Amino acid sequence: MTALTDRMRTCAAHGMTFAYADPPYLGCGKLYPEHPAARDWDDPHTHYRLIDRLFDEYPDGWVLSCHEPSLHILRAYAGRDCRTGIWVKPFAVFKPNVNPAYAWEPVIFRGGRKFERYDDKVRDWVAANIRMQSGTIGSKPRDFCRWVFSLLNARQGDTLDDLFPGSSAVAAAWAEWTGDQSPLPLLPLEMSAS
Numbered sequence: 001m002t003a004l005t006d007r008m009r010t011c012a013a014h015g016m017t018f019a020y021a022d023p024p025y026l027g028c029g030k031l032y033p034e035h036p037a038a039r040d041w042d043d044p045h046t047h048y049r050l051i052d053r054l055f056d057e058y059p060d061g062w063v064l065s066c067h068e069p070s071l072h073i074l075r076a077y078a079g080r081d082c083r084t085g086i087w088v089k090p091f092a093v094f095k096p097n098v099n100p101a102y103a104w105e106p107v108i109f110r111g112g113r114k115f116e117r118y119d120d121k122v123r124d125w126v127a128a129n130i131r132m133q134s135g136t137i138g139s140k141p142r143d144f145c146r147w148v149f150s151l152l153n154a155r156q157g158d159t160l161d162d163l164f165p166g167s168s169a170v171a172a173a174w175a176e177w178t179g180d181q182s183p184l185p186l187l188p189l190e191m192s193a194s
Helices: 003-014 038-042 044-057 068-078 142-151 169-177 188-193
Strands: 017-021 061-065 083-088 104-111 125-127 159-162
Touching: 017 044, 038 044, 044 061, 044 068, 068 104, 083 142, 104 142, 125 142, 142 169, 159 169
Parallel strands: 017 061, 017 159, 083 125
Antiparallel strands: 061 104, 083 104
16 A cells, blocks of 8 residues: 555545645745744745745645735746636725735645536635734735635645734634634624625
8 A cells, every 4th residue: 555545545534734825925024023034035945945845745735825026936936736816905005106006916826625527616816805903914814715725625624734823814714614613703894895
């Protein structure tokens, strides 16, 4: 019996193991002064090591958030068997002197549970307002998280490792997704989008 067969049996019995990674974006380490290692993420090689880790430790599937200025660098490194998804932000923070505004963020994703022919279709984009008043820069909204889980075709019994937990929003949304807790209260902007 091969190791691959053993792994397939383990996955069937215990679910799949996925990862979501939302590191400081390339060149944005200065936004996280409370984290001494945040500036390490200003080096593309730190992101390359993360991508290597995702390939090595999460063969079932993973999603990596990034920003548009770094997409061409990270996407080229990740390779052709990855895909790109887009988070469109109908309500976004506009930066002075940046026009057109950045109102979307890419994700790079790979793997996931195989979709069957009659499964609901999942788009490679989602429109979701940013999360306000979370206390953490870059905190992801519930609808974004649910879309990430959909990209992976994740189900109850699966495991999701949030490699950069920050606000714990992803973990809370995952617990809701898998039925491990009651639904989360909506934040003001999420209520207006519902």
